[in-house]
Amino acid sequence: MATLDVEGKSYEVDEEGYLMDWQEWTEGVAGAMAKEDGLDLSAEHWNVIKFLRSYFEKYQIAPMIKILTKELAKEYGKEKGNTKYLYELYPAGPAKQACRYAGLPKPTGCV
Amino acid sequence: MATLDVEGKSYEVDEEGYLMDWQEWTEGVAGAMAKEDGLDLSAEHWNVIKFLRSYFEKYQIAPMIKILTKELAKEYGKEKGNTKYLYELYPAGPAKQACRYAGLPKPTGCV
Amino acid sequence: MGKYETPMLDELEKGPWPSFVTELKKATKVSPMADDELGQLEKSFQTKRGYWKHGGIVGVLGYGGGVIGRYSSIPDEFPGVAHFHTVRINQTSGFFYTAEALRMICDIWDKYGSGLTNMHGSTGDLVLLGTTTENLEAIFAEYSSRGWDLGSSGSAMRTPSCCVGMGRCEWACIDTMDFTYHITQHFQDEMHRPAYPYKFKIKTAGCACDCVAAIARADLSIIGTWKDKIRIDQAEVKNYADKGMDIQGEIIDLCPTECMVYDGGEIKINDVECNRCMHCIAKMTKALRPGLDKGATILVGAKAPIVVGSLLSWVLIPFIKMDPPYEEITEKIEAIIEWWDDTAKPRERIGELIEVKGMRPLLEAADIPPVPQQVKEPRKDPFFFWAESDFDK
Amino acid sequence: MGKYETPMLDELEKGPWPSFVTELKKATKVSPMADDELGQLEKSFQTKRGYWKHGGIVGVLGYGGGVIGRYSSIPDEFPGVAHFHTVRINQTSGFFYTAEALRMICDIWDKYGSGLTNMHGSTGDLVLLGTTTENLEAIFAEYSSRGWDLGSSGSAMRTPSCCVGMGRCEWACIDTMDFTYHITQHFQDEMHRPAYPYKFKIKTAGCACDCVAAIARADLSIIGTWKDKIRIDQAEVKNYADKGMDIQGEIIDLCPTECMVYDGGEIKINDVECNRCMHCIAKMTKALRPGLDKGATILVGAKAPIVVGSLLSWVLIPFIKMDPPYEEITEKIEAIIEWWDDTAKPRERIGELIEVKGMRPLLEAADIPPVPQQVKEPRKDPFFFWAESDFDK
Amino acid sequence: MALPERQTDIGPPKYDAYLPPVIKENYGKWKYHEVLTPGTMVHVAEGGDKIYTVRAASPRILSTESIREICDLSEKYCDGYLRFTTRNNIEFLVSDKGKIDPLLAELKERKYTVGGIGPRISNVIHTQGWVHCHSACTDASGIVKAMMDELYEYFTTKELPNKVRLAVACCVNMCGAVHCSDIAVVAVHRKAPTIDDANVGKMCEIPTTVGSCPTSAIRPNPKDKTVVINEEKCMYCGNCFTVCPPIDIHRPEDDGVAIVVGGKISSLRTDPKFSKLAIPFLFNEPPRWPKVVDAIKNILETYAKHARKHERVGEWIERIGWESFFKLTGIEFTYQHIDDFTFMRDTLRTSAAFKF
Amino acid sequence: MALPERQTDIGPPKYDAYLPPVIKENYGKWKYHEVLTPGTMVHVAEGGDKIYTVRAASPRILSTESIREICDLSEKYCDGYLRFTTRNNIEFLVSDKGKIDPLLAELKERKYTVGGIGPRISNVIHTQGWVHCHSACTDASGIVKAMMDELYEYFTTKELPNKVRLAVACCVNMCGAVHCSDIAVVAVHRKAPTIDDANVGKMCEIPTTVGSCPTSAIRPNPKDKTVVINEEKCMYCGNCFTVCPPIDIHRPEDDGVAIVVGGKISSLRTDPKFSKLAIPFLFNEPPRWPKVVDAIKNILETYAKHARKHERVGEWIERIGWESFFKLTGIEFTYQHIDDFTFMRDTLRTSAAFKF
């Protein structure tokens, strides 16, 4: 099993780098994952991660992309409420990057 | 609106003598209703009334007859677990007499 | 003029079709209740709504059903229908009567009731329309002492009913009237002392014409049929042709299984392919007759639309013999009802229960094997259950 | 012999039908991945189970789909398929290729992948079967720079697909290939960046033969048809007869609407009654042709059985013109998808959503009037909704 | 006055006491029948015995006076034997051929309506209506009378392609065979019920009320000891009203009837069929419901004109397609026609083949 | 090595670049076609131009080596033009009539299987199976190969009453057209899944998992942060397994395939139809699934023997009735055949007319 080491602690991740236990997540985990991808997490990145995290904690499911974009539009302005913006922030896509950084379970099925 | 007077208190009843509010029921109500019908309430009568009452309070519905008879069989012996026994106790029938004495809402529909 | 002015109802005395208003008016000669019924009905016509309260719980001692309590919601205006209960008298099998019996029924009814009846109710009962609570015991004593019993109501076995069958029909494959008499007697307790989860109806038709609407209106529908060959009288076939019947167009082409041929002279039927739909027999009654190895198909589940939409009955037993003393069929019916009675929630008809549980538990409970005749077509989705017992095979 | 012994698979190289095992073996010459694929598959055959993990999330930058991540669950045993992702290349409309294009596709694939393909996937994509995560960006750059893009996966617009249509079929009532190209281009963003509640598929067939299974396999099914009369070439009718065709039995009798007559010489069609099923045209292609006022029927909702059983698409718009630049149809499709996108729960296909909500909200959202063509038959139960707006009428 | 002694659980009298001798003798031995006129037929036994039937319409609501009159007639012409049919007609069972014409003559004189046999309209199955049921949202007897006055000749004389079975139900409980009738009327509401909150908690079984709703539109409100109806989800079936008196569904200004068509009970040629919605709503217009009567007549006559011999209404419609039915009858197709209930999946069209 | 510059959202190349000139010129102007042999046909344009098609089977899994060979052939005989069909066959598009025979000869030499046009079996729609899918409960390519070896002549030569469309799906997700195929195989499980409780709470969306179950057999167990399956209600669809990796549905010793029949997609003559269950279960028997192959052959040949010309499998069965289908094929009818799911109401028989 692969691991991700963050601040001395080691986290189990799967072959694609998703946390094996979403409950173990810390902000440091997100940072470490981003670093591996060579991405600097800006405040805008964190907005997405935090929304994903809080939505998941509340509903135990990842939000549909349209819920995420609606939320972004509402909170940060209309120009940020679209997938284009999301892919600018997370070029590998919200599922592959944002959800992973947020420690959410790996999306299944529907490929 | 018709009324039933029991121990100085007056209870609203419908044209068939059912309590208009099942919550107002007291044992006295049952006694008074039985008296009107010329029926002496024995311990066996009370067994039925009390089961109806407790079932209703628990589930807010009257039990199906088969549940009532099963209960009687369980508690008081197999020979009492049938409709014959019920009609012996309550010649006008469980719906018309026992449920009424127990203060349950008048059974609706299905006639 | 009666007690009330009834201009709208009077309008319905006009026209050629027999008028129920005239009947109501006739009854006013018997009972003032009929006056108030007329008056209240006129008011309904004027205001476009009924004035009856929810059904009441009235009845006779020792019975839990058979009487429908009915109270006017405006008794001050129409005191004569303050109480207006109906009494369900169990009709005879096939609705056969003698003048003498009917007169007796009328006499008693005039004495205690409104003088109005329904000949008959939809379930089959002879319905006496409108009396008061205090008359019920007397009515029951009068009728029962003369050999007539109450029908049914409530969560009970309902009054069984049937087509005229062998009484006056050449197609009857089973003795609908006798069986209905038998099953009515068999279920007396279940009819009169409601103890089921909900109502249960049995209707019996002698053949697939289903002249008693069993398949649409009974929880248990019994429909007569045969297993062997349609009997053909070729001489009569010729007669029909001679009289100008277009046998090819009217019979052969309409046979749903295409199992008939007509060569201009004789009709031939490939009986293995025949689904016994009755079309050819019904339209050539002199030439074609049901076979001789007779019995019935048993179907279950029909009901009206509440709660999840109407149901027609579903085939349960494709063929069963129906000869007196009706042992096997009675046992099967008991097993079917027992399963329902043990399993259903309150107010759940057997058709609804089957929709929830599937056919299998009922088939197993009543010891009926699964056969293709039970379905129009097999399931479509690839989702199906397995029981441990299936693996042993 | 390859890297692994594969006695069971070898068995499947025997027999006349082309063998996929032979293909797997051929690919071992290109890539060692194919060896391990063979080895793992042999193990599956031996143990009767697969050895793949749940789908992964891999892809190319800027896209959310187009690649299916796949990992062996026993990578130690078969390291060559530890990663074995598939790449979906958007096929051409109608699956037309030149040798040159295909060779280019093969060359790149040999460089980065297993040398195995599916020509094609069920949705329509040209599927490249088996590569590793690190090769994905390169693969994408190679193909896209040569004018080929990825197809789709995930909760997105899926790669649209169509029958050969006007490319090589005399019955095409619409230009399936051109429209599919148009709609694929139109939905590029929605294809590549999944943002829908679930997948959405569009398939387009030129006529009711539905050679692309649109009605069974697409959320939005477009099927070409015509509004006017079937064109008849009576001389060719005669030719068919002369060649011995049983026109009455094979054509007239099988016409579902009984709208054809054949008098031994000419065929006459009562086109108002014709339901345009295509049978007569398909079986007498020289004599009968679709009419000239052409367009399409739009249906929605087909899907596979999960969760509540399979669905076939339901008629939404009986007839719509389908001429370039396809404005009206594109607007309608957008409105339909918008309603679904706004209303559906996660993992809810449009057919499932309609089952929950009824047709009305979709019809209203897409401004489509209710018409009898949308139903096989009207509702059976007497339970139906009224909107305030209905009362104004 | 002393009452006679009651008996219980004796069931109905055995039928054989009421059978005319010729029926008793030939019970189960009938060979064929012939329809002689629209109101008379003869059944012939294997051995040649015959029983003649004369059928007369009944309004089903019969006064004892009328029953006595029928008894008199049956004594005069049928040795006192008679029966009723499953559609509530009166059948005089005549053993003596010579008595048929005199019976018919007297029936005519007394204004009885003779007919209903063979390929035509027979009596209308119907229910209580405002005459006796609290649930009624129309009057069944009233509509029946109005429509049969208009369709009279289809009972007494005119022939149709096959039997046409009519029914009227005064609410969706459908105490008739409306759900499988050739043409039928069913009364419907169009607004959600109102709730007398104060009484629900006192008089109703709340779980039963919640469970009664086909669309799960009702949820309990335990705080106020009542229930709440989500009006969006309610389709006005009235089942909650049936089980809980403080819930009222009657709204005379919004109530009316729907017309359904194409049902069938017999298995001849085609399977029994449910009726399907033709007209979702027409207002109650007592005493003669002219729009309802017109609508039924229109459907009936369109059928009579276009159907083939032996085709029932539903068979005709299935042959031509519902698209054509709406076109030929001129009935408007509305959102209400599209099923969104239990049969939705199977009634939406899944085919590219249909008529424009 | 530097990569070329990537482009995004360009979509596929436009089709017209890949059309043979004769098609480009006659695009949308085809007049009729003729099937020349089971593997060749000609399409004739209004103006008389012709395009010949030679169809060859493909195992769908193609190596690049084979694709190159096909390319070579197409260059040699078709100016480099070719296409694939929606059922994954290869179509050589021959503009020059004279090249057909040489092409056929070379195809024969190279052991290509030519056929599939007209009233016969064409290629089998199928899915990934053990080759690539985690969900597979059988191997699709394996079954296809085994059955087509046996049914080979129905592709290359023999005629059937009409087209017979076969399909194989390796799980109930049914990534093929199994649900509307004349005869098809779908892999099914027969035991409820097992749950790795420790991981459910860590790796799954619990509400999604609960919601994934068609029969509501799954409920959350919040205490242990996992879910519980009511085995009584589970019908082994595997949807929970799809959405939640710690749930496992694979049980090689209990898994196998079902055979469904009578589906149809075209609207010709009769509406498109779903496939219905013929055989609920046969064990996986790789590499040749002999029982599955036999069962399919039996159904196919029973159809070939009894159906009328132009009748599809489903049309034939509907004409004779399912009772007869089971009788003629000798297939056992079991509890599993009786629908207890969404179509139950409409598929149970509501008629007294059926065959014994």
Ligand code: SRM
């Ligand atoms: C009298 C009769 C109609 C008639 O005019 O003939 C009738 C009258 C009533 N029916 Fe009925 N039903 C009558 C035959 C039927 C039939 C037809 C049949 O039995 O063949 C049906 C349809 C078949 C079926 O059983 O589904 C029928 C389906 C209902 C229903 C719906 C039951 C269901 O499961 O959907 C109800 C509602 C209920 O039970 O609460 C109902 C309830 C009622 C009530 C009791 C209304 C109520 O909710 O309290 C009606 C009392 C009317 C009154 O005050 O007189 N009635 N009812 C019929 C009985 C007469 C008789 O005994 O012969």
Ligand code: SRM
């Ligand atoms: C590759 C392909 C099968 C093939 O061998 O051709 C395929 C393969 C998978 N399908 Fe599919 N589906 C493929 C066409 C289909 C089709 C047919 C179609 O599109 O015409 C269907 C039925 C139609 C439909 O959409 O309903 C189909 C219905 C499903 C479903 C069920 C969806 C549903 O709503 O019921 C799933 C389950 C899911 O989405 O979680 C599914 C899921 C899958 C997954 C992703 C399995 C999973 O749960 O992760 C499979 C990946 C296999 C792999 O590892 O390669 N696949 N899938 C097809 C796509 C190739 C392509 O892009 O051309």
Ligand code: SRM
């Ligand atoms: C008297 C009665 C039975 C009874 O026990 O009371 C009866 C009697 C006969 N029916 Fe019936 N049917 C009777 C109700 C029914 C019903 C039930 C109903 O209407 O609710 C049906 C089912 C209706 C349906 O399918 O919707 C019914 C469907 C038939 C059929 C089938 C017609 C068809 O083609 O679908 C036949 C055969 C025929 O008419 O050719 C038939 C034939 C007959 C025959 C000819 C049987 C015979 O040989 O004696 C009888 C005289 C026919 C006639 O009236 O034209 N009877 N018949 C019922 C008379 C009702 C009435 O007053 O009109």
Ligand code: SRM
């Ligand atoms: C090439 C292809 C379209 C494509 O874009 O690739 C195609 C081409 C033709 N189809 Fe098709 N059909 C093709 C898949 C289909 C499908 C889809 C499928 O099988 O998944 C169907 C629907 C099948 C179904 O109903 O289940 C299909 C149902 C038909 C029919 C309707 C047959 C019927 O009577 O139901 C016809 C008409 C006929 O055969 O008389 C037809 C007729 C034709 C014609 C004759 C049309 C024409 O005039 O060119 C073409 C040659 C027929 C042949 O192969 O016998 N084509 N055809 C597909 C070849 C698949 C293959 O490799 O075999």
Ligand code: SF4
């Ligand atoms: S159901 Fe059959 S047996 Fe009974 S009366 Fe009708 S036709 Fe005769």
Ligand code: SF4
């Ligand atoms: S009973 Fe029906 S199926 Fe049988 S031969 Fe007569 S018409 Fe045909």
Ligand code: SF4
């Ligand atoms: S669907 Fe129609 S237009 Fe398209 S290829 Fe098939 S037959 Fe031709």
Ligand code: SF4
């Ligand atoms: S297209 Fe179909 S319905 Fe129309 S004439 Fe031809 S066969 Fe008949």
Ligand code: SF4
């Ligand atoms: S249909 Fe409704 S209103 Fe009419 S009698 Fe039956 S329950 Fe009463």
Ligand code: SF4
């Ligand atoms: S009327 Fe019917 S649908 Fe409306 S709330 Fe009451 S039970 Fe529900």
Ligand code: SF4
């Ligand atoms: S049918 Fe099932 S196992 Fe086969 S490819 Fe599709 S999802 Fe995978």
Ligand code: SF4
């Ligand atoms: S396998 Fe299917 S039915 Fe069984 S628990 Fe999982 S989702 Fe539910």
